[in-house]
Amino acid sequence: MNWFYIKGILMLAGMNLMAVLGLSLLTGFTGLFSFGHAGFMALGAYAAAWAGVRMGLPFLVALLVGGLFAGLVSLPIGRLTLNLKGDYFCIATLGFGEAIRLILDNVQTFGGARGWPGIPIRTELWNVALICVAATLFMVRLVNSRHGRNMIAVREEELAAKTVGIDTFKYKMLSLFVSAVYAGIAGGMMGYYTGFLQPKMFGMARSTELTIIVIFGGIGSVSGSVLGSVLLTALPEILRTFAIWRLVVYGAAVIFIMISRPEGLMGGREITLEAIRRLVRGRRAEAEAGAGAGTGVGEVRR
């Protein structure tokens, strides 16, 4: 394996991770399924490219502009759709994603359907890694905070959450906003990676792919999303030799894993430093005390 090629896969995994982390908050922790996140990515991508190319802002600031723009757009969208329950919200997001793409197809200042070439290449492995680490840490902090717990309460039982005094609508809005910002930054990095944007890049397929990764990694697990993004980005690359059968094999592999682990890779659990430490300590205790103290691993899993 050549480093130049691996670097490409890692960058792609990082960009996917960014979008998946955001969606993980919305779907995994707040329980709202979205099939329109490619729309937020598209908004972020075009806004970031606009900020960088037309306004001359530096790369990281441009990314932030992209993320914030996607977040801003999510506010009215959320206001209108978050009162919809279950499947209806899902369908509304689907419509939103398609609408964004079609609008961009018609906006000729950004190249329309023919695309926008000539965006400088700024996305490098180090800045992708930096952004991803920061984004993951922020997400971990968020889901472990009071706000994160409130979101989980909304996911588990919205009515009960309301009864105990949680403003469920506010938390759904917050969740959608943060996930849109993440998707926007991911889109921005994509534009500066390919140097070219085209509305076609943000089709339905990309939205579903993100949702697949979230479920594959495990609903309600940040580490599951991280693992899922890396694995599912690398898998189609590993399967290159299958040529025309590649996506069939890819699909079959995903189905097989979902059947054998219906709760996803992590199944709601997290890999934390504490768990690893306890795992190691547990093993050691196990080795010292013989077969007697074999419960250490089970505890960590709990």
Added chain:
Amino acid sequence: MSIKKKRVFILAACAALCLGLFAQGSAAEKVVKLGWVGSLTGDQAIWGQCELNTVKMMAEELNAAGGLLGAKVEVVGYDHRGDAMECVNAVRRLTSQDKVVCIIGPNASGHAIPIASVLEEMKVPDIATVATNPKVTVVDGKVKPFNFRVCFIDPYQGAVAAGFAYDVLKFTKAAVLYDVADDYSQGLTEFFIKTFTEKGGKIVAKEAFKFGDTDFRPQLSKIKAANPEIIFMPYFFKEVALSSNQARELGIKATLMGGDGWPSEILIQMAKDAVHGSYVVNHLDFDDPEVQDFKTRYTAKYKRAVELNGFLAHDAFLMFVDAAERANSLNPVAIRDALESTDIKGITGNIRINPATHNPEGKEAAIIRIMDGNYVFQQKYAP
């Protein structure tokens, strides 16, 4: 697994490993790798598969005739499932891990544009097959050093269609129906309208649909009310078949005209009567004697008809071989330098690359008319 079985299994595994090593050792011939990238899966798989088949067949034939500068050509083809990000990755793999000396494809402009930065970093040339957007090779007036193409470009194709409709067919009132979600369709529409109005013609209706639509009656009704003499339909054969059938159902008698998205056997199967008498701007004349030879070879080998992309992949391969031979080197940069002065005769016409644009210039378009389910060559035309 019993111990005995296990032992047999291990022995078998060792034997297989040894055989593998041996096989590698004996194939110590000089090999040069040629990359290909395109859609093997997804919407455009039919074209991608035809391209890869063509390139593989050409390489086999070349190897049978002694190879390229004494080396055997090995084709490494990767799928990008119609995704620009994957295409960038596939090219990263081709240029770094597989160390190809040149890449043929991809066919779509949306995929040929983003790979430029990788090509420039790894210094490997690429010959796009049917990527007709001008920005594949030139951006902001600057030519991209490692991007080439073998086809003519959208402005040219649009100008040919408009010029032929106005000057030869003597039509002055045209309507355009196009796919708003498709880059190719938007490009052709823009340049058709530009040339047609410059010549003095009038665009009486411009209607749009979106890829995946199956009902075109609302747009066609508006077009009918505008009463054009010719309707330009720059999109792909499936939608062409549906929309032309519906146009005839609504009683539209105007002549239909399209670009290189039309030619396909499927169009004839679906809409033989509706497209009767229509004109198509194409890259080549399918009945040209020089094309027949390739068509028979391909059909004999793969037992299916050649799609349009196959012809351009064929010429892209010729460009690569010619450049390597003139450079007398298998170095990617030497091949790139030689590609700039390409002047060969392919089956899609004379290919003379302009070093300032990396486009084949002065390539004539073939005007084809569909008569009773056959693609009948009319004339070569340059605006």
